Amino acid sequence: MMKMKRSNRSLAPVLGAVSLVLVGAALPRPAAAADHVLPWTACRQSVGEQDNVQYANNGLTFVNPTGGDDRVVCNLPRDNPDSVSGLAAVEVAYLSTQETFQCELYAFDRWSGPAQPIFRSKEGPAGPSPQVLTFGSTELAGFTSLAKGQYELICQVPAGTTLFSIYYREK
Helix, strand or coil: CCCCCCCCCCCCHHHHHHHHHHHHHHHHCCCEEEEEEEEHHHEECCCCCCEEEECCEEEEEEEECCCEEEEEEEEEECCCCHHHCCEEEEEECCCCCCCEEEEEEEEECCCCCCCCCCCEEEEECCCCCEEEEEEEEHCCCCCCCCCCCCEEEEEEEEEEEEEEEEEEEEE
């Protein structure tokens, strides 16, 4: 039978380091801002608008035979509903060959109250190729969210315009 040598070294420093790592792993961390891409299926025609929408695999196209614009509403789900930091970026991918494309960005309170919606508007050009309408740091400066509220993107969509996707990131 072999005798084990007794060591004078203590396990306390090792156990202390392990417990520190385990305690550190349990501490809550702030949520990181996440990037989101919403497909065109996340949008719907505004209430009261004519049914001038044609759905296809590549996008949502407005085919208003009488001309004019329709409104489309897109809800932007939030990662952290308690945050009031706002949005860092919003991009709308679209194709409008005839007329300019305009979107309005809103932040509402938790009851969707229109009392004081926080609002930004941006217009994008028409052209023969797909475009991206960008709400960047300049347009979003001072655009804060309301605790437990929601974001909405409402776009005026000319006939023949296709909406492809919406990218956004919260601060």
